[in-house]
Amino acid sequence: MSDVKKFMYVNRKAPYGTIYALESLEVVLISAAFDQDVSLAFVDDGVYQIMKGTKTDGIGMKNFSPVYNALGDYDITKLYVEQESLDERGLTLDDLMDIKYEDEDDDWAEKPSIKVVSRKEMADVMDQQDVLMSF
Amino acid sequence: MSMLHTINKSPFEKTSFEACLNHVNGDSSILMIEDGVYGAMKGTAFSEKVAATNGVALYILGPDMQARGISEDRLIDGVKVVDYAGFVDLVTEHDKVQAWL
Amino acid sequence: MPIEVNGKTLETDEEGYLANLNEWEPDVATVMAKEDDLELTDEHWDIINFLREYYEEFQIAPAVRVLTKAVGKRMGKDKGNSKYLYSLFPYGPGKQACKYAGLPKPTGCV
Numbered sequence: 133m134s135d136v137k138k139f140m141y142v143n144r145k146a147p148y149g150t151i152y153a154l155e156s157l158e159v160v161l162i163s164a165a166f167d168q169d170v171s172l173a174f175v176d177d178g179v180y181q182i183m184k185g186t187k188t189d190g191i192g193m194k195n196f197s198p199v200y201n202a203l204g205d206y207d208i209t210k211l212y213v214e215q216e217s218l219d220e221r222g223l224t225l226d227d228l229m230d231i232k233y234e235d236e237d238d239d240w241a242e243k244p245s246i247k248v249v250s251r252k253e254m255a256d257v258m259d260q261q262d263v264l265m266s267f
Numbered sequence: 268m269s270m271l272h273t274i275n276k277s278p279f280e281k282t283s284f285e286a287c288l289n290h291v292n293g294d295s296s297i298l299m300i301e302d303g304v305y306g307a308m309k310g311t312a313f314s315e316k317v318a319a320t321n322g323v324a325l326y327i328l329g330p331d332m333q334a335r336g337i338s339e340d341r342l343i344d345g346v347k348v349v350d351y352a353g354f355v356d357l358v359t360e361h362d363k364v365q366a367w368l
Numbered sequence: 369m370p371i372e373v374n375g376k377t378l379e380t381d382e383e384g385y386l387a388n389l390n391e392w393e394p395d396v397a398t399v400m401a402k403e404d405d406l407e408l409t410d411e412h413w414d415i416i417n418f419l420r421e422y423y424e425e426f427q428i429a430p431a432v433r434v435l436t437k438a439v440g441k442r443m444g445k446d447k448g449n450s451k452y453l454y455s456l457f458p459y460g461p462g463k464q465a466c467k468y469a470g471l472p473k474p475t476g477c478v
Contacts, residue, residue, distance in 0.1 A: 146302045149276075149302030222309065
């Protein structure tokens, strides 16, 4: 277990306007194949990435929101969302997708993946990581 | 001379939206597209600045709004939703266009 | 190389994955399997159908590890292991089964 590193992917950009959100998601899914301890942070405009009710037919782009629901299957169960970033944008937890994972060690009980944390707590979580990648 | 301003950047990431607001006058219209649509939401740290543009007509591109999960009831009062045809109409109705990037 | 299915010519990429996901029909899998000298059984179809449902819901082709776990949960531990899945799809359950199912190459497959 000692070679398992803590990886955090920090998402700070809105989806669709730029390619960052989708690229981050791809890298996250690929990294999951290496059995590391992966978590995601949603900070600043990154919180827009996991808003619910997205409908992309009108802009001719693939809607990648459903992919966030698959993260649990890839053992990615820690999605940290910054409270202050939500507040600045007039958003609450209710505006976000209900992303869950099934806990294999708890008879596949569904548990929420999203953890809303303060800016201070986010800094602490970042501090505990071995590797951080920012998108 | 009437001017249509288009803005495609989130007001929280770049200063483009604020620069746009600082350069509109009464004859102007603002059309929020792409990541600019986040500027149309009420109850944000930026909404008051947008709402303070008295007399300026505010528009938002519907397909970009829907792609980002923003429903109409979340918009600042007075913001009108247009489709792509409405975008074209706005361009023809104004004398010129300034695209803020 | 394009493939011929029920009189229609379907484009594929250089690795044989269907270029247009919407063109899939069950016979696509049958034709692709035939080229690999493989006869599709109900057990193969269980996996192919599962992959299509997974893609429909999550918009990605699952990695092998995810597929294995999900099959185990749905169809029992005796099927949720790579030995069983490789016995069905000798070229790799992720790559081969996804190809038959008309999905893109699984994300995270190199």
